[in-house]
Amino acid sequence: MTIVHVFVSTGRFASEKELRTFIEPTYTAEGDAVPSRFIEEIGLHEYEPFTIETTHAGEAMPVRQLLRDASWAEEWLINLDPELWADSGVCVFPPNVIAAPRDSSLEYCGAFTYLP
Structure with missing residues (x-):
C-alpha cells in the first residue's frame, strides 16, 4: 500500500x-535549495516536486469535489x-x-492508503 497525505x-x-509559493522551495544563485515554509513545518524529506499536487478553487467547496481530479483519488477520496x-488542497x-504532518499550518486531513 502507498500513502498520500x-x-x-x-x-x-x-x-x-x-499556494505553490507556500509549498515549493526557492533556490539560491548557487543552486542550493531553500526550504519553503510548508517543507519546514511538516519536516519533508526526499522532496520530489512532481509528486506534490495542489488545487486551488475560487471559492470553498466540499473537499471531495475539490480533490476529485487528484491522482488515485477514486481509491482514497471516499475516506x-x-x-x-x-x-x-495539497496532496503529498x-x-x-x-x-x-500535524505541524502544518494547513489543516491536515490525514494519511490515506491506495494501490498505484
Whole structure:
C-alpha cells in the first residue's frame, strides 16, 4: 500500500501561484535549495516536486469535489469527511516523506492508503 497525505485550507491563498509559493522551495544563485515554509513545518524529506499536487478553487467547496481530479483519488477520496469544505488542497505522494504532518499550518486531513 502507498500513502498520500492530504492538507486543505480556506481563504488563505488568493491563487494557485500563492499556494505553490507556500509549498515549493526557492533556490539560491548557487543552486542550493531553500526550504519553503510548508517543507519546514511538516519536516519533508526526499522532496520530489512532481509528486506534490495542489488545487486551488475560487471559492470553498466540499473537499471531495475539490480533490476529485487528484491522482488515485477514486481509491482514497471516499475516506475524507464529506462535510469538510476548502478552497485549496495539497496532496503529498511518495517518494516524499513527511516527519510531522500535524505541524502544518494547513489543516491536515490525514494519511490515506491506495494501490498505484
